[in-house]
Amino acid sequence: MPRIGAIVLAAGLSRRMGEAKQFLPLQGKPLFRHSVERAIANDLSPVLLVGGERTEELRRLTSDLPEVEVLDNREYATGMASSLRVGIAAASGRVDAVLVFLADQPYVPDEVVQALIRTYEDSRAEGTKIVRAFYAGIAGHPVLFDAALMEELCLVTGDQGGKDVIVKYKTHMKTVSFDTASWNLDVDTPDDYRRIQEIDPRLHQK
Numbered sequence: 001m002p003r004i005g006a007i008v009l010a011a012g013l014s015r016r017m018g019e020a021k022q023f024l025p026l027q028g029k030p031l032f033r034h035s036v037e038r039a040i041a042n043d044l045s046p047v048l049l050v051g052g053e054r055t056e057e058l059r060r061l062t063s064d065l066p067e068v069e070v071l072d073n074r075e076y077a078t079g080m081a082s083s084l085r086v087g088i089a090a091a092s093g094r095v096d097a098v099l100v101f102l103a104d105q106p107y108v109p110d111e112v113v114q115a116l117i118r119t120y121e122d123s124r125a126e127g128t129k130i131v132r133a134f135y136a137g138i139a140g141h142p143v144l145f146d147a148a149l150m151e152e153l154c155l156v157t158g159d160q161g162g163k164d165v166i167v168k169y170k171t172h173m174k175t176v177s178f179d180t181a182s183w184n185l186d187v188d189t190p191d192d193y194r195r196i197q198e199i200d201p202r203l204h205q206k
Helices: 031-041 055-061 080-091 110-126 147-153 163-168 190-197 201-205
Strands: 004-009 047-051 068-072 097-102 130-135 138-146 173-178
Touching (some): 004 031, 004 080, 031 047, 031 097, 047 055, 080 097, 097 147, 110 130, 110 138, 110 173, 130 163, 138 147, 147 163
Parallel strands (some): 004 097, 047 068
Antiparallel strands (some): 097 138, 130 138
């Protein structure tokens, strides 16, 4: 069985929200905890949580989760890619693949995580390097990257995360499709936050 870890990106500046969205309460816990707990529930290891300006607060709010390693991205203001680089560097040499989660996408269910892992396990011998979820036809997270791509992922820049690597290796990518668009919702604005609070949480427990 391949060793698969998780990277949860939680260092964003939340400019459109006006406050640190990863700490907003949702279903009785900070927003970022939903992604972290999905990683733990699916036995991913290590679980690497990448913070920025408020890394110490992330540590405090995960002190009850010994599985979680909180990493400090001092270059968080340069964009998502810097957090991805920090997580990839910490995972390098420890895993065969990583699943990259977003801290502001709380409704990804176990069903998605398990489907991505199964697809990777079934096709890695054929050369699959990336497995990506699509929700009602829209690309989303988490995204699985094979360890063979880590060197290139450590070179990404800007606010696009691993997008360039995904494009480069699209012929080595498998996609897994789901019909539930709400699983792909993220929280960027106050309107997003209001809308996501109205969703029945049982929808992401299928």
